[in-house]
Amino acid sequence: MIVAISIFYINRIVDQIAKGEQRLVDLYAKGLKAFVTHTENDANLTFLLDELMVANETVPVILADAEGNPIDYRNLTLPENIDSIGKSRFLKKEIGIMKKQHSPIEFEYVPGFKNIIYYKDSVLLNQLRYFPVALFILISLFILLAYLAFNASRNAEQNRVWVGMAKETAHQLGTPMSSLFAWIEYLKSNQQWHSDPMLSEMEKDVERLRVVTERFSTIGSVPKLKEENLAECLQESVLYIEKRISDKIKIKISTTSFENISVKINKPLFDWVMESLCKNSVDAMNGTGEINISFEKRKEQVIIDVSDTGKGIPHSRFTDIFKPGYTTKKRGWGLGLSLSRRIIENYHGGKIFVHNSEPDKGSTFRVLLNG
Incomplete structure (x- = not known):
């Protein structure tokens, strides 16, 4: 129940963050369009666009021309020591990934000339999206470990019961068995019983009893x-x-x-x-x-x-x-x-x-x- 509530709550947060990131990119696109279409140098508009750029610290964004050639990017980590050709290839590869996640935003800054904004989910959003899976795995592992610990404890308790019962049985059998051996030896020394076949059978059964006692005493030891x-x-x-x-x-x-x-x-x-x-x-x-x-x-x-x-x-x-x-x-x-x-x-x-x-x-x- 707790896991289900946690997953539901986290999914709601993920949806809200995803909508917030989409609104931020839409707002950035509208601000950029207003800036390039505005004929006069408006300080307020420039300030607003700068604020939108600063506000986006997590969402990876690529600005491209109509043919999909990258013009600028933000919140992407490029490989070290990469040249301009490698940079262009890397950004085009990222554009392909972004197309699969979200529909690009197009705008015309001059009639007949358009730019395209591509974007994808932030690292934070992806982490939150997979967090329920990680949480479920973690809780499952905890339950499994708890079960294994309980099972090991139960088996150990059963082993102690087995060993205790076996040792006590061997101990209880030991005293009367010693007496039986003594009585058999006494009868064997008596001429009247010395050659009696029943004595031989009794001796076999008492020996068998000794073996049984040995078995019980063996349980619990190596x-x-x-x-x-x-x-x-x-x-x-x-x-x-x-x-x-x-x-x-x-x-x-x-x-x-x-x-x-x-x-x-x-x-x-x-x-x-x-x-x-x-x-x-x-x-x-x-x-x-x-x-x-x-x-x-x-x-x-x-x-x-x-x-x-x-x-x-x-x-x-x-x-x-x-x-x-x-x-x-x-x-x-x-x-x-x-x-x-x-x-x-x-x-x-x-x-x-x-x-x-x-x-x-x-x-x-x-x-x-x-x-």
């Missing part, structure tokens, strides 16, 4: 990236997930590349992302279906696709599903995909997004990593 064999990492994630899902859901790993693809990742965090994507696919398939994980290397990028045969995702939700708290489950927290995006984009410098999805046919999530 993760260490190491060269890892991608196929082996994916295989480990799949083996872990397969034991915890229905036998009616099959997970396959395929690749179009016949070479070992190595990628710089933080393995615990990357495993978390793959498990989150697979669990998301499992939830979308209602107990039966297929998950296909494919990967390949293209130029400087490693592409990983996780496809399922689930219910699909509406196109309007492609971005929303990565927002914290978004979930379609009654008891879900809506943090899995949000954390996955943070891990891939913030810690690995990659991208994660919904590559495609069709209702009742399935979805494909794509992860891009630097190769």
